[in-house]
Amino acid sequence: xxxxxxxxxxxxxxxxxxxxxFYLVLVLIVVADFLVFREHAEYLWDSLPGWSAVYGFASCxxxxxxxxxLGHRVGLxxxxxxxx
Amino acid sequence: MTDFIHPALLxxxxxxxxxxxSGSIRKAYLLLIPALALLAVLAxxxxxxxxxxxxxxxxxxxxxxxLSIVFAIVFTxxxxxxxxxxxxxxxxxxxxxxxxxxxxxxGVVFAGDYLTLYxxxxxxxxxxxxxxxxxxxxxxxxxxxxxxxxxxxxxxVLLGGIISHGxxxxxxxxxxxxxxLTNGGMGVGDYLILIGFILxxxxxxxxxxxxxxxxxxxxxxxxxxxxxTTKTAVYVLARAFPGTELLVWLGTIMALYGVIYAVLxxxxxxxxxxxxxxxxxxxxxxxxxxxxxxVNGSASHAFAHILYKALLFMGAGAVIYVTGRRxxxxxxxxxxxxxxTVALYMVGAFAISAFPFFSxxxxxxxxxxxxxxxxxxxxxxxxTMASSGTFLHTGLKLPYFMFFGTDxxxxxxxxPRNMLVAMGMAAVLCIAIGVFPQPLYALLPYPVDFxxxxxxxxxxxxxxxxxxxxxxxxxxxxxxxxxxxxxxxxWFYRKGARAFMWLAERPLARYEQAVSNVSETAALxxxxxxxxxxxxxxxxxxxxxxxxxxxxxxxGGGRLRRLQTGVVTHYVLAMLVGLIAATVxxxxxxx
Numbered sequence: 001x002x003x004x005x006x007x008x009x010x011x012x013x014x015x016x017x018x019x020x021x022f023y024l025v026l027v028l029i030v031v032a033d034f035l036v037f038r039e040h041a042e043y044l045w046d047s048l049p050g051w052s053a054v055y056g057f058a059s060c061x062x063x064x065x066x067x068x069x070l071g072h073r074v075g076l077x078x079x080x081x082x083x084x
Numbered sequence: 085m086t087d088f089i090h091p092a093l094l095x096x097x098x099x100x101x102x103x104x105x106s107g108s109i110r111k112a113y114l115l116l117i118p119a120l121a122l123l124a125v126l127a128x129x130x131x132x133x134x135x136x137x138x139x140x141x142x143x144x145x146x147x148x149x150x151l152s153i154v155f156a157i158v159f160t161x162x163x164x165x166x167x168x169x170x171x172x173x174x175x176x177x178x179x180x181x182x183x184x185x186x187x188x189x190x191g192v193v194f195a196g197d198y199l200t201l202y203x204x205x206x207x208x209x210x211x212x213x214x215x216x217x218x219x220x221x222x223x224x225x226x227x228x229x230x231x232x233x234x235x236x237x238x239x240x241v242l243l244g245g246i247i248s249h250g251x252x253x254x255x256x257x258x259x260x261x262x263x264x265l266t267n268g269g270m271g272v273g274d275y276l277i278l279i280g281f282i283l284x285x286x287x288x289x290x291x292x293x294x295x296x297x298x299x300x301x302x303x304x305x306x307x308x309x310x311x312x313t314t315k316t317a318v319y320v321l322a323r324a325f326p327g328t329e330l331l332v333w334l335g336t337i338m339a340l341y342g343v344i345y346a347v348l349x350x351x352x353x354x355x356x357x358x359x360x361x362x363x364x365x366x367x368x369x370x371x372x373x374x375x376x377x378x379v380n381g382s383a384s385h386a387f388a389h390i391l392y393k394a395l396l397f398m399g400a401g402a403v404i405y406v407t408g409r410r411x412x413x414x415x416x417x418x419x420x421x422x423x424x425t426v427a428l429y430m431v432g433a434f435a436i437s438a439f440p441f442f443s444x445x446x447x448x449x450x451x452x453x454x455x456x457x458x459x460x461x462x463x464x465x466x467x468t469m470a471s472s473g474t475f476l477h478t479g480l481k482l483p484y485f486m487f488f489g490t491d492x493x494x495x496x497x498x499x500p501r502n503m504l505v506a507m508g509m510a511a512v513l514c515i516a517i518g519v520f521p522q523p524l525y526a527l528l529p530y531p532v533d534f535x536x537x538x539x540x541x542x543x544x545x546x547x548x549x550x551x552x553x554x555x556x557x558x559x560x561x562x563x564x565x566x567x568x569x570x571x572x573x574x575w576f577y578r579k580g581a582r583a584f585m586w587l588a589e590r591p592l593a594r595y596e597q598a599v600s601n602v603s604e605t606a607a608l609x610x611x612x613x614x615x616x617x618x619x620x621x622x623x624x625x626x627x628x629x630x631x632x633x634x635x636x637x638x639x640g641g642g643r644l645r646r647l648q649t650g651v652v653t654h655y656v657l658a659m660l661v662g663l664i665a666a667t668v669x670x671x672x673x674x675x
Contacts, residue, residue: 003423010419010488026554029546036539042456043464046540052547055465059472059548060555064562067347077348077568083578 029053088133090146090194091121091160092204095187102183103176111171114179118164121190125156132196141256144196151383151529155193155319158387159186161513162311162394169398169506170304178218182308185211189312193319198246198256201320205242205284209235212313215305216297224300230574231297234283238290242280248273261324278325285317285368287334288341291361292574295345298360299353299410303401306353310397311390314360318367318386327374335369336466338362343473347563348570350411352400352486356393359436359478362470363389363448369467370451373458376530381450383528388443388517392435395510396478399429402499402507403486409494412482412565417491424498426487431511433483435518437475437549443517445545446524446536453534472552479549480556485565 008014034049041047045055071077098117105113130153134145163186170178188211191204209232216228250256252271261274270278279290286294294314298306325331342362349355363385370382402425403418404410419426431442438444448471455463498504517524525532556563647658 002427006419006423006426022553022557026550029543029550033543033547036543038540039538043461050547052544053551055468056472056548056551057555059469060476060552061559063343063469063473063476064347064555064559067344068562070344071348071566071568071570076345076571077566078571080567080569082569082571 026053087127087129088131088146088148089124090134090190091124091156092187092191092194094121094124095163095183095190096207099180099183099187102179105176110176110179114167114171115164117183118160118167118186122157122160122164125153125160128153128156134196138199141199141250142197143199144257145200146194147196147258148194149529150527151319151322152193154383154387154527154529155315156190157527158390159189159193159312159315162186162308162390165391165394165506165509166304166308166311168509169307169401169503171502172500173304175218178215178302178305181211181214181218182305185215185308185312189316192316195258198250198258201258202239202243202246205316206239208313208316209239212305212309215309216301218305219300219302227297227300230577231293234290234293234577238280238283241276241283245273245276245278245280249277258320258323260326278328281317281320281324282331282334282368283317284313285321285364286314286361287338287364287368288361289573291338291341292572294360295354295357295572296574298357299351303405307394307397307401310356310360310393314364315386315390318364318371318382321368322371322379322382326371326379328372331368331372332460332463333372335365335367335372336463338365338368339467339470340473341365343470343477345570345572346473346477347481348566348568350413350565350567350569352403352410352412352415352482353397355412355477355482356396356400359396359474360393362474363393363436365470366448366451366467369463370454373451373454373460373463375454375458377457377532377534378451378454380525380528380530380532380534381447381452381454384521384524385444385447385451387524387527388435388447388514391510391513391517392432392443395432395507395514396429396436398503398507398510399425399432400482400486402503403496405499405503406496407494411567412485413567415486415492415494416489417487418494418496419487421496422487422498424504425507426483428504428507428511429483429487430479431514433475433479435514437479438471438545439518439549440537440542440545441515441518443514445518446521447517449536449541449545450534468548472548475549475552476556480553481563481565484556484560 008018030050030053033053036049038047045051094117101113102110128148130148130150132144132147134143136143136145163182166182166186167179170182173179185208188204188207192201192208195201195204213228213232213235216224216231219228246256248271249261250273252273261270261277283290283293298309301309321331339362342358342360342365346355346358346362349358367382367385367389370378370385372378400410403415403422406422407415407418409415435442435444438448452464452467452471455467521536525534
């Protein structure tokens with residue numbers, strides 16, 4: 001059973017259903033976020049449906065590109081023999 | 085003492101017979117000791133044990149309360165899991181080191197005074213360094229030495245702090261320092277103690293020892309290392325410095341620092357090591373916030389973290405054990421041959437990413453909620469962003485490039501059964517804590533008033549994580565691992581040591597050469613000449629005078645001796661001559 005699940009995420013033949021499932025989950029999450037009951041919102045953004053989706057996506061993109069900028073432009077990434 | 089058996093003793097004394105045992109007896113013994121230690125911890129009653137006086141100071145070997153028990157429980161559970169994972173090893177040295185390491189960590193957890201704490205603290209450093217050295221090979225030996233030197237330096241700073249704190253307060257008992265903040269703030273000693281502690285917690289810029297050494301340790305050693313050093317540091321910080329404002333910001337920076345470096349990392353265990361930095365950041369921030377909920381969050385997150393991080397290290401270790409490769413650029417396509425490892429690793433990945441029904445969800449969110457309740461919007465946003473980064477790396481990037489991605493056609497199989505069993509044990513706990521958090525909450529130092537499973541919280545987490553996944557899918561092209569290393573603060577001492585060696589080998593050695601040249605060409609001949617002249621003067625001048633006088637006296641004495649004839653008439657004659665001479669002198673002088 002475990003092997004079947006793992007294969008679903010690895011094998012090329014499941015690429016289409018995999019993608020469809022993924023986008024379906026995304027849509028369901030956004031829809032559910034509008035339906036969920038927010039008993040108390042500490043901050044303004046807590047009361048915005050879909051906020052966490054936007055923030056998650058933005059964080060992800062920001063982290064990727066800020067890190068790569070630091071790595072390539074600022075020079076944190078070096079050849080493997082740098083210390084030799 | 086009858087109702088208290090110190091689990092540190094069980095491990096440290098229990099390590100002694102290991103080299104003399106073999107085969108299945110040794111395996112059974114290796115599991116028996118952690119099991120006994122777990123029982124000892126579960127049977128413990130809060131209180132003080134082993135009070136004594138030493139060099140005029142109060143010593144308290146063990147102080148048991150809820151905070152120490154929660155850490156001791158997870159430490160002993162982790163020791164058991166780590167031992168199962170390492171059961172196939174034939175080298176007794178690693179088992180002994182692991183036992184001493186775990187024992188020392190437990191010694192720190194129960195230490196009631198700073199001297200006891202310090203002894204076990206150093207024990208941990210040496211035992212864990214062995215787990216790096218025993219990997220052998222140049223990079224491991226060098227990383228081991230750096231690890232040891234950093235920790236010894238930290239230990240010296242801590243000792244300085246302890247002595248200075250002891251002189252200032254008159255007591256070496258280990259307790260909350262931050263409480264003293266109201267009367268005059270922290271002294272120099274307290275800051276030194278804080279530095280010693282946050283060095284072990286891998287707080288930037290004192291973090292590089294961790295990401296430097298852990299990837300170089302043995303496959304099984306790294307699992308132990310991921311669990312103990314940083315978490316004992318979290319424990320002592322929670323005990324001594326709750327509510328220290330500085331820690332809120334250090335922790336928040338740490339949480340992001342780790343995920344940023346993780347993007348750049350190519351070595352799978354170094355990537356995970358950067359996530360230790362990030363996750364410990366949550367705990368440090370929680371301690372800094374210092375409210376009951378925040379300290380509960382830090383303690384429970386440490387508990388969950390030890391288990392899921394060990395699971396992740398065990399998964400990556402299994403891949404290294406089977407394939408002999410550790411770089412993401414050389415791995416890929418292993419899901420077909422290692423499906424169980426993939427599944428178990430993913431449980432750890434979901435737990436660290438705080439997916440609902442996994443352990444991170446019920447612990448990490450407590451820290452974030454505590455920051456929210458303490459009206460720290462910036463901290464909440466930063467920690468939430470770090471959560472996204474955590475899933476991005478340990479949940480998506482690492483497994484994608486290690487197990488899926490480009491198939492490198494590596495020969496692989498599932499790791500030995502004991503490794504899978506250990507991973508299974510950790511995975512079960514990760515899920516159990518996530519589904520039934522109440523037993524863990526009951527262990528926490530303060531009463532828990534927090535409900536993780538609210539609709540809004542579950543949806544918020546899912547939204548954050550799944551849209552992070554969307555970002556990953558869309559920008560996968562930007563995430564390809566690169567065959568590089570990343571500069572961290574170890575640059576300063578690695579390059580600094582090189583500069584020091586250059587200084588010693590070039591300018592200082594040249595100066596030394598020049599000085600010795602001058603002395604050889606000019607100073608030495610001069611000295612030799614002077615010495616020879618002195619010798620001549622001595623022999624020909626002074627000795628001649630002394631000898632001459634001596635000879636004269638000797639000769640004079642010889643002549644005088646001839647006057648002693650032994651004939652009485654000669655003496656009478658001499659007396660008469662003397663009498664006449666005296667009379668003459670007297671008459672002349674009288675006149």
